[in-house]
Structures are given as structure tokens and as C-alpha cells.
Amino acid sequence: MPPFSFDQPQTFELFAEGRSWEPGWLADYRKECWEQFSNLPKRVLKDERWRFSPRARFGLTKIDGLANAKESLLIESASTVDGISFDLLDRLILDQAHSISLLPKISGPNLGADDYSLLTGAFAETGFILRAQASARSDDPVIIEHREPEAGKIAFHHNLIELEAHAEVTLIEKFTAHPRNPGGHISNLLKVRLGEGARLNRVVLQECSQSSSLVQMENFIVGKNANLNTVSLHLGSGQSRIESKGVLQGEGANFDYGSVYLGRNDQLFDQRTIQVHEAPHCTSNLLCKNVLCNQSKSIFSGLIKVEEKAQHTDAYQTNRNLLLGSEGKADSLPGLEILANEVKCSHGATTSRIDPQDLFYLQSRGITSEKSEKLIALGFLNEPLMGINDKNSREWAMQCLESSFAS
Amino acid sequence: MNSLKIDNLQASIDDKSILRGLSLEIPKGEVHAIMGPNGSGKSTLAKVLSGHPDYEVTGGTATLDDDSLLGLEPDEISRLGLFLAFQYPMEVPGVSIANFIRAALNARLKEGEKIKAVEYYKDLYAHMDDLGMDRKFTSRSLNDGFSGGEKKRCEILQMSMLSPKYAILDETDSGLDIDALRVVSDGVNRMRNPERGILVITHYQRLLDYIVPDYVHVMSEGKIVRTGGKELALELEDRGYDWIKQEAVAS
Numbered sequence A: 001m002p003p004f005s006f007d008q009p010q011t012f013e014l015f016a017e018g019r020s021w022e023p024g025w026l027a028d029y030r031k032e033c034w035e036q037f038s039n040l041p042k043r044v045l046k047d048e049r050w051r052f053s054p055r056a057r058f059g060l061t062k063i064d065g066l067a068n069a070k071e072s073l074l075i076e077s078a079s080t081v082d083g084i085s086f087d088l089l090d091r092l093i094l095d096q097a098h099s100i101s102l103l104p105k106i107s108g109p110n111l112g113a114d115d116y117s118l119l120t121g122a123f124a125e126t127g128f129i130l131r132a133q134a135s136a137r138s139d140d141p142v143i144i145e146h147r148e149p150e151a152g153k154i155a156f157h158h159n160l161i162e163l164e165a166h167a168e169v170t171l172i173e174k175f176t177a178h179p180r181n182p183g184g185h186i187s188n189l190l191k192v193r194l195g196e197g198a199r200l201n202r203v204v205l206q207e208c209s210q211s212s213s214l215v216q217m218e219n220f221i222v223g224k225n226a227n228l229n230t231v232s233l234h235l236g237s238g239q240s241r242i243e244s245k246g247v248l249q250g251e252g253a254n255f256d257y258g259s260v261y262l263g264r265n266d267q268l269f270d271q272r273t274i275q276v277h278e279a280p281h282c283t284s285n286l287l288c289k290n291v292l293c294n295q296s297k298s299i300f301s302g303l304i305k306v307e308e309k310a311q312h313t314d315a316y317q318t319n320r321n322l323l324l325g326s327e328g329k330a331d332s333l334p335g336l337e338i339l340a341n342e343v344k345c346s347h348g349a350t351t352s353r354i355d356p357q358d359l360f361y362l363q364s365r366g367i368t369s370e371k372s373e374k375l376i377a378l379g380f381l382n383e384p385l386m387g388i389n390d391k392n393s394r395e396w397a398m399q400c401l402e403s404s405f406a407s
Numbered sequence B: 001m002n003s004l005k006i007d008n009l010q011a012s013i014d015d016k017s018i019l020r021g022l023s024l025e026i027p028k029g030e031v032h033a034i035m036g037p038n039g040s041g042k043s044t045l046a047k048v049l050s051g052h053p054d055y056e057v058t059g060g061t062a063t064l065d066d067d068s069l070l071g072l073e074p075d076e077i078s079r080l081g082l083f084l085a086f087q088y089p090m091e092v093p094g095v096s097i098a099n100f101i102r103a104a105l106n107a108r109l110k111e112g113e114k115i116k117a118v119e120y121y122k123d124l125y126a127h128m129d130d131l132g133m134d135r136k137f138t139s140r141s142l143n144d145g146f147s148g149g150e151k152k153r154c155e156i157l158q159m160s161m162l163s164p165k166y167a168i169l170d171e172t173d174s175g176l177d178i179d180a181l182r183v184v185s186d187g188v189n190r191m192r193n194p195e196r197g198i199l200v201i202t203h204y205q206r207l208l209d210y211i212v213p214d215y216v217h218v219m220s221e222g223k224i225v226r227t228g229g230k231e232l233a234l235e236l237e238d239r240g241y242d243w244i245k246q247e248a249v250a251s
């Protein structure tokens, strides 16, 4: 057998043969994704969407096979509430295919990682599907665990969240490291649609291994008067590419997005975001804070796009970076594109170091310089976590960050 | 030796000499006050003793009991038992007062020792009550958005929690309203004991009505130029600094 490669048509043919039991529409969708992937230009010299990024670190050639889908995604805590279902794609394909029919209809964020997005469409055998009927509410979070596969393998997860009118759910997503043979890849595609007045609280904790790769693509579509609150804590992964799109589709929609990144060694964090205001009277608020230790590197590229009909928009975008030590690097590309005239928008990006006077102040209380720097950095990263609505999740996230810093 | 002893201390910043042979001894159990014109080097003295990296010590000695302070890291000096209440405390967003003080206490523990959360908070709240600080402050970010007076109270709270052997209070009274001045002074007076030496830096003799010093020193151009009792502060209030400066030049 020739070595595994996404350049070989047989790779997909073999995969599709093994899944001939799937409904026709899904087979067609996979095939279409595969064909689009195969037709992607092999080499693009200048792609703005990858500006500043050492793209080779996300190269597909390092991948030597598909992960075992049964092992890469697990439900840790399901919902017991009537009207809320939380299940895995592979369990729904056969007898409840209607519940996943929305998957092909919603696009990915399309912020650059087209290859990963299309491959996920073609190859994903699993993914979580979270659906809530109108007015269904759950106080306890549902929890999913994405597990880094063993070295060289890639896990494709194709996920869907669909909340009908006035439903309210809290979701925790954990990304965990492979315990014995780290160095796997995860390609995670999430599609979210919130109906009128629905509310989603989402917390992501990413603790994959330092030798792993993560490509995370999210498309949040927020309906009329709906509220979406998502906060991600990125502590692991050798390189991670995050593409997040928030679409304010219905009047009065609200989108809150926070992210925290703690970079160490030669980790790379490549984050692209877009806030699209399509309807009037919507607010979106994005706050991304990164701490870069050692030779770690972050890239932030964000755009606020306000369409002509989206009057009375409030949209904010902030990226702040703190360099610890002299070798870290942060690139920031904030952007605005405003076609409406009644808007309140701001964007800002800063990169700074610890002020020696602050350091002296903490040290003068007996705290070593190393611990003082950690305290200051921890304080710096605290702000996005304060945006987590659910109190227990918030405290849990703060603890995770603190213990990650201690290690 | 039971004193904070400074002998012929000389220090400069960017080749500009600021402390020019300063000598001062604060034995345990005593309260000393330093007064002196703006720019005479009072804060510099406090920072040099605390190990601030910006200043270069070019001569003299400074010892805390038996340990030399010069050349030590600020955190080492603090753990030896010197506390500095800052004239301008820094704002540190995202670091709560409770976590900050706990980290400072943790730094003083021996291997294997641990702070018990319940006891810690009990202790912290008791000290806050004494200083008339709302308990809500424990979760607020350190000095972030605090009023001038709140910052000064927070310095005294840290001092009382850390219970140092020697404390230097750099203009802790400035920016305090009359009630706060009394509360903060009471806090300092509670810390007065035979095992602790205190140095207060101030411009106002009013503070010395509340915290009655054993000695008053006048500092000018990087030196102590005169030492007296509490009445010296009253005399300064009356006559200003010029006469002392002239006398110092004359001698």
C-alpha cells in the first residue's frame, strides 16, 4: 500500500467505500468536499488570510492516517433535560440523519484554512451534535472531550449546535493531550445557529500536547435577540490556528467572544476573527489576550464588518499581548469595514512588556521576580475569563490557568 | 544587633548622585520620622534600602540586624523583614488583593508549610476591619482604580499582614482625609512594639500628632542634616527648611 496522503485520490475512495452504508446525501456531501479540496490551488504565493503565519507548520504532509473516531471524541456529561439532546455524529447518521441535515447547509468560517475545512467535511466520522428545542433550558453544563489522537494521526470533528427560540444551554469543550503517544492533529469544525432569544454559554479549555496541532474553525450565527457568549482558554498545542466568525444575523443579537492564550517554548497561536453585523441594533464584543513566554508567537487578525443595513451597531475588538522575556513575538492586524453610518465601533491592539516598577512593587513584598512575573501575567489574562457567565465554569477556568502557570 | 543601620550611604541614578553619605540608625522599638524638602532624596533612601534596581549604590553600608541589605534582590530584603509602604503604589490589574497578600505570605513559608484558606481569610478580614476597609476589596484588583486614600490603606493592610521587623512609610499620610489619617495612624500605632522599628517619611507635622516619633530627622540634599525630638517638627512647620540648610552649609 502507498503511504497515506491527502494527495492521493485513493485516500478518499477507500474511505468512502468503507462508509457505503451512509445516506446518499451525506456521501454526496463528502464527495463534493473532497473534490473541492482536490481542486484547491496547490500553491498560493500571497494569501492575506495567512499573513505573518508560518503556514508550513500546518502542513498536511505530516499526517499519516486517520484517528480512530470512537476514541477521539467523548461525551463527558450529557443532558438530562427534556428537549435538549447532546449526542455524537456517528451515532446519529443511521437512524436520526434528519438531526444532522443542517451540517452541510451551514458553511465554515472560511477565514483561510479551506483545506482543513473541506477535509473535515469529507472525512469527519464524528462530531458532537447539540440541539435544543424551543424554550428548553438546562442549568448544568453539557461537557464534551476532544482527545488528541496518537502521533501522526488526524481527528476530524464536524460539530453542530442548534438552539431553537429561547433555548438556553451551557457547553464546556475540553481538548486533552494524548496520554502516551502525543503529537496528533485535530481539525475541528463547529457550526452554530441560535434561534430567536436563544442563549449559548460556551467555555473551551485546550490542553493538547506541545507536539500536537490544532485547527479550530467556528461559525456562530446569532439570531434575533439571541445571546452568544464564548470564552476559550488555550494552554496547549504546538501550533493552533483558530478561525472564528460571528454573524449577527437577527436584530438585537449579541455576540461576546473572549480568548486567552498562554504561549510557551516555541508554540504558535494563529488567530483570525471576523464579526459580521448584518442586522441593526446588535452588539459584538471581542477580547483576545495573549501572554508569550520563551520563543512563542501569536498572530491576531480581526475584522469588524458592518453592513449597510446594520444601523445602531455596537462593535468592539481588542487584542492585547504581553511579552514575558525577550524572545516572544506578537503580530496584530485589527481591522474595520463599516458601511452603516449609525455605529459605535472601536478596535485596538497593544503589545507590551511587564513594567519594571510593577515588578519591583511585587518583589518588595517578598515575592520572587519569577513568581511576580507570573502573578502579573495571570492578572493580565484574567479579564477575558471574567466574561464567562457561568460562575462555576469561570472559577474552574481560572484554576486551570493558574495551575498551568505553576507548571 | 537590633537595628536598621545606615552608614555613610551614597547612591546615584544615571550618574546623578542623590544620597550623599547618609547615616541613620533605627533601633527596634523606636519610631523615627524624616522630613525634608521635595527632591532631597527621601523616597530614594526608601527605595535603595528596598533594593530598587534603578539606583546604584556607590558607597556606605546598610544592615538589617546582622544582614547587609546592599546588593540583595528586593524580595530577599522583604523576606529579611523590611517593609516599604510606597508613596505611589502601583496598580496591578487582575491580581486580587487577597491573592497578592497570600502570595507574599507564601513566599515566607518553609518547604512543606501551607496557608490554611479559612484562617487566612479570617486574619485578612480582621485586619481590614481594623482599617475600616470594605471586605469587597479582597477581590478587587490590587490598587486598580483605587482612590489615593484607598491605596494608602491597602499599603498599611499589607504591612500589618506581613508583620515586618522594620517598616518605612513613605508619605503614607499624603492624600488622606482627616478620618482616614486617624484610621491609618491607629493602624501604624498598633504595630508599634519593642520588636519593630518604624521610619515615617512625611511633610506634615500633623501626622506626628497621631504617630508620635521618638526622633525627627531633617534630610537635605541626600544627607541627614539635623536630628531632634518631636518639637523639631513643630519648629520646621514654623520656620521652613531654609535656616537648617544654611546652618548645614555653615558647618
Ligand SMILES: Nc1ncnc2c1ncn2[C@@H]1O[C@H](COP(=O)(O)OP(=O)(O)OP(=O)(O)O)[C@@H](O)[C@H]1O
Pocket (backbone or CB within 6 Å): B013, B014, B018, B036, B037, B038, B039, B040, B041, B042, B043, B044, B045, B054, B087
Ligand atoms: N528614576 C529617576 N531618574 C532620575 N532622577 C531621579 C529618579 N528618581 C529620583 N530622581 C531624582 O532624585 C532626587 C530625589 O528624589 P526623591 O524622590 O528621592 O525625593 P523626595 O525627597 O522623596 O521628594 P518628595 O518630597 O517630592 O517626595 C530628585 O531630584 C529626583 O528628580
Ligand SMILES: [Mg+2]
Pocket (backbone or CB within 6 Å): B042, B043, B044, B087, B170, B171
Ligand atoms: Mg518622595
